[in-house]
Amino acid sequence: MVSAIKRFFIGRPLKSNMLGEQKLNKKKALAILSSDALSSVAYGPEQILIVLITVSATAFWYSIPIACAVLVLLTVLILSYRQIIFAYPHGGGAYIVSKENLGTNPGLIAGGSLLVDYILTVSVSVSAGTDALTSAFPGLHGHNVAIAVAFVVFLTLLNLRGVTESASILAYPVYLFVLALFVLIGVGIYQILTGTVPADLHPQLGAPVAGISLFILLRAFASGSSALTGVEAISNAIPNFKDPAPVNAAKTLTAMGILLGLLFSGIVFLAYYYGISPLAEVTVVSQIAEETFGRNFLYFFVQGTTALILILAANTGYSAFPLLAVNLATDKFIPRMFTVRGDRLGYSNGILILGLASILLIVAFGGHTEQLIPLYAVGVFIPFTLSQTGMLMKWIREKPKGWELKFAINSAGALICFTVTIIFFLTKFTQVWPVLVFLPIILYVFYRIKSHYLAVAEQLRISDRARAVALEGNVMIIPVAGITQVVQTSIDYARSLKVDQIIAVYIAFDKEDEKKFEAKWKQWQPDVRLATLYSPYRSVIHPLMKFIDTVEHKANELHYRVTVVIPQFIPKRGWQNILHNQSGFLIRAALLLRKNLIVITVPFHLKK
Structure with missing residues (x-):
């Protein structure tokens, strides 16, 4: 039944040789890998105006x-990430660039920042889209969390079905959003050129503004740069592209940069020319659409596609998070389960963990994750800065032909990204300080996982110096609960092996039961030694452990191996397990933690 449900939601398993069919062409890749960056158009310009309004509406001309x-920063990032795509065609983006050129710690900072950022991408984007939906239907306001969780579950299931299938479905809303905004911008500019829009709605360029300062301008620039989140996703997801993957990824990145710009x-x-001011209850895009179209079909088309793109921006996280996790897991900094492909050839564990973490974040913040946007933005600009700096070191070290121009591009990018990061910390420290806490914790966890894998590898490695301890014999202990077929x-089974001694162990809860069982056993299995243990407190585990300790102590002196054989009957139907005591499972769980002890389960399958 579980398998049938899984097939219904996820689809039939795909053969490994079908992996090539799961690669993305440029059109689908542009849709699912650019949704985060393109969606930021809905709030990036507004972030600039929110800062400038603190001075006065006269300062709005500075938005230009x-x-x-x-x-300029977008151009630098696009050019830089094109270089990264060709220099590191197997993906990994900022993590690989930083690790190989700056060292392991900068690489892990970049990788850890992006892992957290992709979780924030999903939770923030879905919450923003849910807010847009419930704004249109106020009666749903009380169900924001449930609706947001439902969207995350939907996106998770969609991505578990495979990259191409999710791209085929999600491409339409993304391109509809792009079409809607181009129509909005085109009609708006046409109205301006034809004089439909009054020319006195906005302050003149260069008009003097009292109270403006460099600090305010830098803060507005940093806030507007939040529109660049998601630019790095394509460089992380190169393995998802059809061959030639680097060429297709670079073309897709360029197309994304042009559309975003x-x-x-x-x-x-349009916001400047229309004299739009940011309002708490109405977005800047909504105000522009209303001024341009009025409250007609085109207005609602813009609003509807904006809500969709905000939700679907989360899919960038689903595309990039699993591939980044593969790189970290390959380097043994996170669990190896992230390198395993699922039934549909996607990295299912990464998709599931991302969905679960996003749901926890949405529930923890009650669906109001907008206060996480600065943290989300700074979590992107830290890897931006590290990757740009890493490419600088690469050009200085390798000095390929034409490296001077590449060096200049990355120098500008590193300087600007570092400046933006510092501005975020200076102006929004109360919102971004958690990054100073979780990054050291993430690095500590990474290194703990790495040390565990190294320790395991060292202990499992076969060495010429390693010699097995010579064993003189084998003792088998069989815990029994009665005289049954499973016993x-x-x-x-024990008799079929080379065993020096078999000891059956029976735990009795009263003296009378102990005597009766000993008598029955002597008649049934007189050649198998029986040890009966009286347990006045009705514990099975404690007396059994003490008995095994005694046998082990004696066996070690004689160089004997001790094996515990656990009889276990298996009901015909899974639900029937709840009708029986799971003492065998409890014994096995306790014994597996003991060193130098072999535990064997002998199953007996019931037919009725």
């Missing part, structure tokens, strides 16, 4: 030069 600065600059320009099967 600030937007130009953001576009056009949409971001268009929205900023008979276990004794027969």
